[in-house]
Amino acid sequence: MAAWWLIAWPVATFSNVASHKGHFALTFVHMMGGTGMLTLGGLNLYLAARKQHYRIHRRVGQGYLSFGTFAALLAGWLAMTPAHKAAGAPVLTNMSVSLLMLATSWLACAGLGLRAARNRRFASHGEWMIRSYVLVWSFVFCRIASRIPAIGELGNGQAFIWLSWVGPLLVCEVLLQWPSGARKPVLKANAADQ
Numbered sequence: 001m002a003a004w005w006l007i008a009w010p011v012a013t014f015s016n017v018a019s020h021k022g023h024f025a026l027t028f029v030h031m032m033g034g035t036g037m038l039t040l041g042g043l044n045l046y047l048a049a050r051k052q053h054y055r056i057h058r059r060v061g062q063g064y065l066s067f068g069t070f071a072a073l074l075a076g077w078l079a080m081t082p083a084h085k086a087a088g089a090p091v092l093t094n095m096s097v098s099l100l101m102l103a104t105s106w107l108a109c110a111g112l113g114l115r116a117a118r119n120r121r122f123a124s125h126g127e128w129m130i131r132s133y134v135l136v137w138s139f140v141f142c143r144i145a146s147r148i149p150a151i152g153e154l155g156n157g158q159a160f161i162w163l164s165w166v167g168p169l170l171v172c173e174v175l176l177q178w179p180s181g182a183r184k185p186v187l188k189a190n191a192a193d194q
């Protein structure tokens with residue numbers, strides 16, 4: 001909430017139009033899309049955890065996927081074109097490639113999550129959607145981290161833009177996969193030996 005206040009509120013109240021001169025509409029859409037995805041994704045995880053209201057879950061999920069696909073395509077386009085870059089500045093930079101990979105990773109996770117739901121593999125569906133939601137949060141982590149000077153200087157300022165989404169995804173993966181590597185129950189282990 002504090003992060004939203006710090007980052008999105010100035011855009012929502014039009015109070016920093018000057019600092020996004022020429023592309024404020026895009027910034028506004030970006031802010032709305034990000035806020036929508038954080039809300040809808042969080043709501044859907046909550047509904048899934050309570051195993052309730054699957055009809056609403058489907059609708060909310062469709063909203064999340066629509067917002068997300070639009071936002072990821074927009075981010076990918078911004079990363080690969082001169083829009084939102086200083087005149088004459090290089091188009092493909094460390095930051096834009098990281099953004100492109102983040103958008104691609106979100107599309108992959110969300111796409112695999114949707115495919116699994118369509119094929120009624122709900123355990124896999126849940127895991128892919130959790131990964132996609134962690135990637136949505138990395139936008140927020142990245143913005144918060146960029147305000148901490150020591151983090152911004154990591155690896156000459158090159159590392160943190162990757163760390164801000166690869167790091168949370170790695171932690172998420174460890175947590176998701178932890179149960180699948182657990183010690184086998186003794187009885188089952190004996191049966192497998194025979």
Ligand code: HEM
Pocket residue numbers: 040041042044045048049054055057058060061062064065114117118122123125126127129130133
């Ligand atoms: C950000 C998180 C999530 C999103 C965006 C999401 C999205 C969706 C969508 C779009 C559908 C409809 C798919 C279709 O058109 O057939 C769906 C169905 C479903 N999801 Fe999720 N999902 C999320 C998390 C989860 C989790 C964690 C679980 C639990 C394992 C889960 C369980 C289900 C089930 C059981 C259905 C089928 C509902 C039905 O057929 O009535 N979802 N989800």
